[in-house]
Amino acid sequence: MEFFGIQLLNGLTAGVVYAMLAVGYSLVYGILQQINFAHGYVYMFGTFTTMALITGGAPLWLAIVVGLATGALIAVLVERFAYRPVRNNRLAPTVTAVGIGLVIENVARLIWGPQIRPMPFPLQSEYFTVGPFVMTPLQIVVLGTGLAMAAIMGLVTTKTNLGRAMRAVRDDLPTAELMGIPVNRVIVFVYALGAVFGVAGGILYGAYYNNISVTMGFAGTLNAFTATVIGGIGSIWGAFAGGILLGVVQSLVTGYTDSAMVNTVTFLLLITFLIFRPNGLAGVKAVIRL
Amino acid sequence: MARAWRATSWWRRVCSALGGLSALGLVLSGCTGPGSNEGNVIHVAASAPLTGDGAAYGIETMYGVRLAVREINESGGIAGKQIKLTEFDDQCDATPAATVANQIISDKSIVAVIGNVCSGATNAQLPIFDRAGLPVLAATTSNPNLSTLGFDIFSRIIPNDDVQAASTVKFAAVLGYTRIAVLYPSDDYGQAMFTVAQRAAEEYDIEIVAAETYITGSTTDFSSVLANIAAANPQAVFLAGYYADMGTAVSQSRRAFGDKQIAFLANAQDQNQEFIDLAGEAGEGTWVTNVYDVTNPSEVNQRFVTAYEEAYGNKPGLQAAAGYDNVYVLKAAVEANGGSTENLAAAIRSVVYEGAMGRISFDENGDNPGGGTVVLQLRGGEWVFDTEKTEALNGL
Numbered sequence: 194m195e196f197f198g199i200q201l202l203n204g205l206t207a208g209v210v211y212a213m214l215a216v217g218y219s220l221v222y223g224i225l226q227q228i229n230f231a232h233g234y235v236y237m238f239g240t241f242t243t244m245a246l247i248t249g250g251a252p253l254w255l256a257i258v259v260g261l262a263t264g265a266l267i268a269v270l271v272e273r274f275a276y277r278p279v280r281n282n283r284l285a286p287t288v289t290a291v292g293i294g295l296v297i298e299n300v301a302r303l304i305w306g307p308q309i310r311p312m313p314f315p316l317q318s319e320y321f322t323v324g325p326f327v328m329t330p331l332q333i334v335v336l337g338t339g340l341a342m343a344a345i346m347g348l349v350t351t352k353t354n355l356g357r358a359m360r361a362v363r364d365d366l367p368t369a370e371l372m373g374i375p376v377n378r379v380i381v382f383v384y385a386l387g388a389v390f391g392v393a394g395g396i397l398y399g400a401y402y403n404n405i406s407v408t409m410g411f412a413g414t415l416n417a418f419t420a421t422v423i424g425g426i427g428s429i430w431g432a433f434a435g436g437i438l439l440g441v442v443q444s445l446v447t448g449y450t451d452s453a454m455v456n457t458v459t460f461l462l463l464i465t466f467l468i469f470r471p472n473g474l475a476g477v478k479a480v481i482r483l
Numbered sequence: 484m485a486r487a488w489r490a491t492s493w494w495r496r497v498c499s500a501l502g503g504l505s506a507l508g509l510v511l512s513g514c515t516g517p518g519s520n521e522g523n524v525i526h527v528a529a530s531a532p533l534t535g536d537g538a539a540y541g542i543e544t545m546y547g548v549r550l551a552v553r554e555i556n557e558s559g560g561i562a563g564k565q566i567k568l569t570e571f572d573d574q575c576d577a578t579p580a581a582t583v584a585n586q587i588i589s590d591k592s593i594v595a596v597i598g599n600v601c602s603g604a605t606n607a608q609l610p611i612f613d614r615a616g617l618p619v620l621a622a623t624t625s626n627p628n629l630s631t632l633g634f635d636i637f638s639r640i641i642p643n644d645d646v647q648a649a650s651t652v653k654f655a656a657v658l659g660y661t662r663i664a665v666l667y668p669s670d671d672y673g674q675a676m677f678t679v680a681q682r683a684a685e686e687y688d689i690e691i692v693a694a695e696t697y698i699t700g701s702t703t704d705f706s707s708v709l710a711n712i713a714a715a716n717p718q719a720v721f722l723a724g725y726y727a728d729m730g731t732a733v734s735q736s737r738r739a740f741g742d743k744q745i746a747f748l749a750n751a752q753d754q755n756q757e758f759i760d761l762a763g764e765a766g767e768g769t770w771v772t773n774v775y776d777v778t779n780p781s782e783v784n785q786r787f788v789t790a791y792e793e794a795y796g797n798k799p800g801l802q803a804a805a806g807y808d809n810v811y812v813l814k815a816a817v818e819a820n821g822g823s824t825e826n827l828a829a830a831i832r833s834v835v836y837e838g839a840m841g842r843i844s845f846d847e848n849g850d851n852p853g854g855g856t857v858v859l860q861l862r863g864g865e866w867v868f869d870t871e872k873t874e875a876l877n878g879l
Contacts, residue, residue: 320741
């Protein structure tokens with residue numbers, strides 16, 4: 194039983210990280226029905242910025258804030274120069290996303306090199322025992338941050354004007370525009386917010402696993418994207434649910450069968466959802482553009 | 484006839500002209516025979532991972548190779564000919580490696596391939612090189628299977644994994660352990676390491692209580708795997724993977740092991756700075772067995788270390804030493820061959836050379852039978868040579 198508990202805890206922690214990354218995808222897709230392929234590269238760059246500042250001696254809070262801000266800034270620039278000019282085309286934004294993503298990855302490679310790096314973070318080696326369970330304060334941090342950001346997200350979308358504007362744009366962009374909502378500004382905000390979640394996820398990932406590389410954006414994308422689809426692309430709480438589910442499933446598979454099965458099970462899960470419940474856990478209705 | 488020519492469309496004329504020129508070009512380029520040297524240059528290709536997970540290995544190997552090439556060229560070259568080195572990035576992966584191999588064999592002036600680091604990548608290259616009859620003198624590809632394929636063109640500087648893994652498990656016996664766990668990657672290298680570990684464990688009466696695998700280059704979350712290992716209560720874990728994965732796994736181990744005292748026995752691939760950086764505090768006390776150490780007091784090695792430090796500003800490791808000895812063994816082979824680069828593969832196998840890595844010689848399969856394992860421990864953020872344990876290991 195305690196073994197199950199340990200693996201469950203591992204899964205929840207991993208799941209929260211996936212969820213943070215997945216939220217970025219869902220946010221953008223929800224508004225614009227577009228998969229933001231550059232998302233992975235943006236959160237990678239933000240995470241590296243934070244790592245560089247930490248290793249350079251900056252205080253932790255500053256490194257995190259600058260990392261988040263950098264991610265948001267890059268996302269905004271990407272939106273302005275790679276997406277907005279081709280927004281009315283269905284296919285072009287996908288292509289420009291991949292292109293700008295490659296540019297970001299290679300700039301990161303030029304700055305920080307191709308090697309895998311550790312991410313120095315407090316509490317990495319600490320642990321404490323609660324009865325038979327061994328836990329680390331870092332797990333509390335990850336879970337806590339995930340919950341806090343989920344709560345903030347929920348509050349913003351339901352209780353603020355900005356949140357209402359976001360939902361309006363998501364429901365019907367042309368009408369929202371006609372109603373006087375500054376659609377371009379809302380879109381920029383959505384991209385920035387997605388990037389902030391992504392970079393937060395990336396920092397937690399780096400802190401918890403102590404392993405980051407300039408290819409982590411692409412590598413993380415596979416799991417994060419699976420989580421997004423399972424949760425229901427376009428739904429934010431779906432992204433959280435999908436991330437947690439994926440993390441727990443992967444952890445239990447490793448614990449009870451073989452870690453080599455993880456990818457197989459992940460994709461089987463994805464396929465099952467696509468066949469039997471394509472709208473995901475959240476049951477998001479597909480929007481048909483006429 | 485001229486009238487018929489002018490009557491054909493402009494496009495047809497252009498195509499015909501181009502076709503004729505290409506044919507002429509092909510005929511002319513075919514006139515230079517295969518394997519011909521450009522006079523007084525020995526053209527050598529080096530294939531190693533310069534990007535990706537294995538980049539630290541490949542780049543360091545290349546530093547060793549470049550140093551040796553520079554030294555040899557400055558002192559007159561090989562039998563009067565300068566070495567021309569061309570580097571290729573195989574990314575430690577089979578597909579790019581095969582592409583690189585095809586690029587290499589299409590350059591007829593290349594007479595040998597050196598510097599190979601990753602067994603999986605080189606495995607994909609050997610059939611291609613064999614077809615072209617190009618000798619391969621690999622640096623640190625350690626998968627034992629490479630020398631069982633029957634390729635006469637293949638030799639390698641490093642003693643293979645059977646020897647290395649066996650000595651790590653043997654060392655567990657020296658430390659008095661009877662229960663170990665094995666953490667290995669799911670690729671060719673990892674599977675081979677695990678098989679050898681099983682065999683060696685049997686030989687030294689050690690029980691493997693847990694064997695966990697992961698996907699190298701993809702898995703970064705070792706929490707669940709480590710929890711499995713902790714649940715089996717081993718006395719030590721044999722880290723049978725590459726430095727990036729093993730360092731990451733070790734850094735995540737404290738929270739999985741809790742108060743349990745579980746030692747780490749690493750394989751030679753982990754004896755580098757990157758492992759130390761990634762493993763952090765949790766890496767203190769890790770043991771490693773190796774086929775090379777920079778503190779080896781032999782004259783050849785100390786000369787190499789000094790030259791390397793002068794050139795690059797930091798101390799060399801196994802990869803650099805292998806890359807360095809790689810070129811010198813090639814030089815010895817060409818010299819033994821009377822200065823010629825024909826039938827180089829056979830000449831390479833006949834070489835006995837005292838290098839930075841000790842005595843290097845080759846058996847009938849191209850393997851280095853090995854000349855003495857060394858033991859080190861991670862203390863205070865550094866790998867420290869342990870003379871007592873080294874002697875104990877070689878005396879067992």
